């Protein structure tokens with residue numbers, strides 16, 4: 001009786017551990033997929049802004065695929081097909097991944 005209770009507890013513990021690993025993996029995969037297709041991840045998906053304040057507001061809400069905090073590490077300008085882009089470079093404080101966010105600044109008034 002006692003032995004079967006212990007093996008039951010052991011089984012429950014193992015199942016719980018497997019579930020939590022699977023859940024974490026699933027969450028990470030979902031975040032990574034969302035990161036690849038979200039706005040600003042490429043010039044084609046650039047976020048159109050009319051002022052640089054919009055860019056700051058957007059970057060403040062952005063997160064890493066791992067869920068970590070992204071810190072701005074640099075900025076650059078790119079031109080492509082007659083459109084002007086501002087590219088913000090971000091680095092994650094948790095996993096050190098580097099993320100680039102494209103903003104279409106063609107309509108920003110200078």
Ligand SMILES: [Zn+2]
Pocket residue numbers: 064065066067068092093094095096097
């Ligand atoms: Zn990260």
